[in-house]
Ligand SMILES: CSC[C@@H](O)[C@@H](O)C(=O)COP(=O)(O)O
């Protein structure tokens with residue numbers, strides 16, 4: 117099997133799993149996987165499609181500038197440049213972008229601080245932080261409508277082969293050395309977001325009960 121076909125299958129599997137979680141509402145989300153490094157080529161989801169559906173043209177191959185390589189009937193994701201930054205600045209092999217209610221609400225609550233920090237949580241180990249008092253900081257960038265500007269805002273935070281950045285009231289982009297690692301980072305982030313929202317809600321409820 118060619119490397120392109122192998123990577124198509126890997127990305128299709130992730131797409132199916134994330135679709136099962138209902139993380140592609142309203143055609144949102146885009147996924148990418150590296151095929152080769154020098155020169156860079158990666159597969160990215162086609163723009164504007166319902167990513168819950170399986171078609172013969174779900175992915176296309178693009179170069180380091182996000183331009184399609186070879187003949188295709190579909191357009192690369194509108195947010196391909198963000199994936200270009202990740203592969204251009206790290207040795208990541210896979211990058212995933214989803215919009216969820218939890219990641220949007222967290223990005224709005226902590227947006228003015230420019231980051232959300234998690235501490236004392238077992239799942240921080242998913243980011244490769246094993247110390248007892250480890251922290252995991254997820255930067256939050258503004259949701260620039262201009263995609264080159266949005267990609268430039270993401271760029272300084274691509275410091276490691278795994279990571280995640282929240283885009284305020286938009287979604288999250290997470291990446292890792294390979295498909296398994298990228299999905300692990302993404303799922304760990306979404307767990308932490310859901311935990312934080314549940315905790316805030318529980319604390320607010322407790323306060324109301326105690327005031328009675
Ligand atoms: C209508 S969903 C929002 C889109 O503008 C975008 O943010 C997104 O995630 C999907 O865009 P796409 O071009 O299909 O990859």
Ligand SMILES: [Zn+2]
Nearest residue numbers: 144145195287
């Ligand atoms: Zn998006």
